[in-house]
Amino acid sequence: MTHRPMLNKIKLFFIVQIILSFLVLAGTLISILVIPSYLPDYFIWAIAFSFWVFQCGFSTIFAFRYRISKSSLSTIKLSFILIGSIQILITLATNLFGIFDLPIFNTLIIKNFQFLILSLIFIVMIYKLIKDMLKYRVLKDYIIRDSFFTFIPFAFIIYKNSKYFISSIYFLDDSVYSLALLNINSLRIFLEGFLIILIFVKTIYLRGNKKSSFLLLIYFYVSNLNCYIVSYFNSKLLFSHYLYQGIGIYFICPILLMLSIYYSITEQEKAPDQVLFDDSYMNINNSWISITIGIFPVSFSAIDIISSSIASGDFNGIESLVIILLVMILLVCRDVILRKDNLRLIASVKRANEIDFLTNMYSRNYFLKKLETINTDYALFFIDIKSFKDINNIFGHVVGDKVLVEVANKFKELKLLLGKNVFYCRYSGNEFALISKLDQVDLILKFFRDLENIKIQHNSDLIHINFNIGYSLNDSNINLDLLIQETDYALMRAKKLKGPNNSILMYDDNLKTDLEHMNILKKDFKNDLLTGKFHLVFQPKVCVKTLKIVGFETLLRWKHDKLGEISPSKFVPIAENLGEISSLDLYVFKKSCEFQRCLIDKGIKLKCSVNLSLNTLKSYEKINEILNIYKEYKIPKHLITAEILENVSLNNNAKTISYINLLRENGICISIDDFGTGYSSLSQISNLYFDELKIPREFVIDARTPSKLAVIEAISILAKKLKVTSVIEGVENYEDFKLFSSLGFDIVQGYYFSKPLTKSEIIDYIKVNINNKIS
Known part of the structure; x- marks a missing residue:
């Protein structure tokens, strides 16, 4: 849980940065509309520099002073911290070069350094995320198939632009610096985008950090918009360039990034084993998300392929679109297959939740859900095997399981005798529950009286099985919780009846009085113990x-x-x-x-x-x-x-x-x-x-x-x-x-x-x- 003082500090940083963002926006608009000179460049750089100092300070405080143990710092939260911190630091370094009007060649060095650092960080985080996600079968299928399909456009980018990569790495040709930077950034965009998509997929399934991952996805597209078309036509689109730099990079992106980090702190992650197959999330296999989620990893690469072709003057629309279309078709086919796998897996999980694996009877959870749907009068029985603990102690748990299976078979015989109006389950360890119509109660009681002293052979020993049975009759005035409490109390009292044979007790007015007294005693117990x-x-x-x-x-x-x-x-x-x-x-x-x-x-x-x-x-x-x-x-x-x-x-x-x-x-x-x-x-x-x-x-x-x-x-x-x-x-x-x-x-x-x-x-x-x- 996040400490309130820390949240207050975070909110204070947000207020300061939003004010600075508005100043940057105002400066941008003034520079474009009012002051037609080179002064606006320095004006924007100066304000941007102060802004990034505050942003860098926030990230540093967040990374080093936020009190959260390393063991509980999840891969996703670590991803948010590293992406935000590295982007902020690199942008700060780049802006310093802009303030002092350093040569373009040095900007290229900074950009290459940015590519190297960010790529290494993204590769490490991708590895950590994939390792974490491979533990879950659903996520494993996404990773294996998406990784294969998304590397197709990655290979295409490298193949089409290999000469620009070589030039940018060895700095052999200053005349192509714009295209070199464009293609270097393509790789950085690919790695960053793939990492963010992995985070996005994981958070959809695990229901934690949903807001953070969504904001991070938006931040990714907004922050990299200038890598597509706009910033490569500096003289022709100067107005658009300044407007984007002021509004997009220095105003919208920081807010998106900071909100993403903020929600990564405050949002609570939920345990995967509790929510991975939650009913409310099973519709992921039936909705548009199943199809489009696989297209996301391709979309950022596809846009970049087109933009790099436009910028280089070598745009082949048919070739690029065919590659993209093929990948998207493969992804749709992937999702159709994956959806079938998921539905089969979900069906098996649902069955495991509904059926007791040992006795092949219904489980307690399913039985209680069934009870909630019944709107007619019925009888509820709780049936307990006498001295079952002693059977386990003497003969062992294997024999105890054999006894449970034998008793379950007797319930199946009862079902054949009375028909579909009888519904039963294994309620707990050696306790069973049964519901029936009111007119079948006498037949059920006769059935269990005839079952007295069931004999189960174990080696040379005969194990005698008898039951404690408590039951109550439901009517429209009794709610389910009260009925269960009444039946359970009848069973508890039946256990106290002496004798080797079946002990059967119905919840009646006498037991009702006793139960009321017991509830009074429960309510007063602690207070009376303290007050003498x-x-x-x-x-x-x-x-x-x-x-x-x-x-x-x-x-x-x-x-x-x-x-x-x-x-x-x-x-x-x-x-x-x-x-x-x-x-x-x-x-x-x-x-x-x-x-x-x-x-x-x-x-x-x-x-x-x-x-x-x-x-x-x-x-x-x-x-x-x-x-x-x-x-x-x-x-x-x-x-x-x-x-x-x-x-x-x-x-x-x-x-x-x-x-x-x-x-x-x-x-x-x-x-x-x-x-x-x-x-x-x-x-x-x-x-x-x-x-x-x-x-x-x-x-x-x-x-x-x-x-x-x-x-x-x-x-x-x-x-x-x-x-x-x-x-x-x-x-x-x-x-x-x-x-x-x-x-x-x-x-x-x-x-x-x-x-x-x-x-x-x-x-x-x-x-x-x-x-x-x-x-």
Whole structure:
């Protein structure tokens, strides 16, 4: 982005130069109409000299003081700078010779020097532009074909005027200096024009610097007009010559050039991969631009061929026009072929945007566009494959892709069953979307109920596939965004339904109320977190052997002004959705350390457990904040335990594991929460150093079944072998306590001993029970 102070400086230079341009124009008109002597020559040269000093100053400031990094200075902007700066400097040098009335021979030297410098600059810039443009197939075709056709008139110029080139290079014949300069300038015009055309073609496709390139093109034609006919008849067309020099060279051209540079600064370029095939620019293949853009590179050469023939008195109209006509015919043929290539390429890009390559289903973007065109009532389904992440973790992504393809085939079967009124897509990774008429909803639900436990064979394993399905019914009063939100919420709630089979849930009035509440909570979340509406409660952890309190877990509650107490099962997903889960973690950790410091000051030393999310654990900055809080409150080592979910160690890279180990190295204990609920636990557990295994409440509920009991006992034995503490939560009654005590667990937590307590309640509880058995 351009800095405003810089733009103000640029505007100031523009004002000064426009004033000077008007002075030059006025001087020219006065010299032509009022003062019939040689004085006007010097008058014009003097004003022009001062004008070019200012122009040169502007270009220098622009090139060296404009604060833009080299990496972001595009080839196009660099082209504008170099063309403008070199032209200004060369013109300044030429005008100095005019002021001091130096011989024509020296002017020829200056012109040859100008040709050499400009040609080298243009060749370098042409090379850079072509190298940059060859990355894109559309532009590549233009460059290859245009370069070939535009060099035909270039070769023709050299062939027809070779003796004048030789004379101008070796200065052998002063009598032909006008023709020599004319032909030298022809080469310079060709190179400059070809560079500007490349810039023009690129900016049409990439939609950046359009104004700059258009002004540069106009500048090119205006600035080189005197090279065609007018300036070669000095005595006969003196009036026209002065008028052109004053109005064209010293008034119009500088303004065009400066505006071109100005817009090259201020215009924003857009990323090619985003706009190269934008719908609004596809018409380039169907409009006059496609034909005429190829003729531009020839047009400046064609005019020059004719003008050089006129100036040399050797004009052969038929020969010149035939050459030009042939080139233009070839260019038109080129554009017809190129247009077909472009349309084929655009069709393939459009198809890639509309079709999911893996499943051959429609893409999400195309599906949403289709939804916008439907004006009748319909049902919208979101369908999610259950435990798809676990399938990827266990069997790998290749098998996961195989599952997606198999599910896509089931949708095709549904299409055959219900006909064209069903439209579906792959909505995201393992989520599909489907729309149908309202009278087909029951048939669709029956179809998916019959699909329960799809079996996919992988080597010797059978993978069972089931679905979470949320759907809602649309009517004319519901807008599309709201319908998608409702269906997505129905799917989210369906995912929470327990059971191995398909979970299907329709969006109804109950879900509508829940969704409204969720939106209220989303709106108030950040403000309530800042204003203390969230508060901590603490649940004691009791030693199985001594029945004494050995610690507590910090839990978070939210007391909402309108909706009352909100449980973590509701507000944690909201925090994750809002991207605020780490803020929640840091809030709880700081408040826990604050409370722990309070207990330590009272002479109470118990372990405090705090939950940390994956988002926090994978951020080095957040880990640093946690350690800073820990050190700020000067908590002794091992009195804070960070509880992390088991899947953190399963699904994340070595950096995350190293961050967790960093916590442990600084004295924070690590507890693996919900151990046994993930997959491949035993093979992955060695990746992480930890101090505690915590078994979730789900195991307690099903503890009486033989298989669950065997797993629980194995976990207890594993903890002892690893020499870590085993904790069981959710102990609600004496039978549960007796069972887990017999299985050898170290610590229990649950309502059998205490519900979660407020700060004052937990302090009283500790005072009563810290040295006594809890009865």
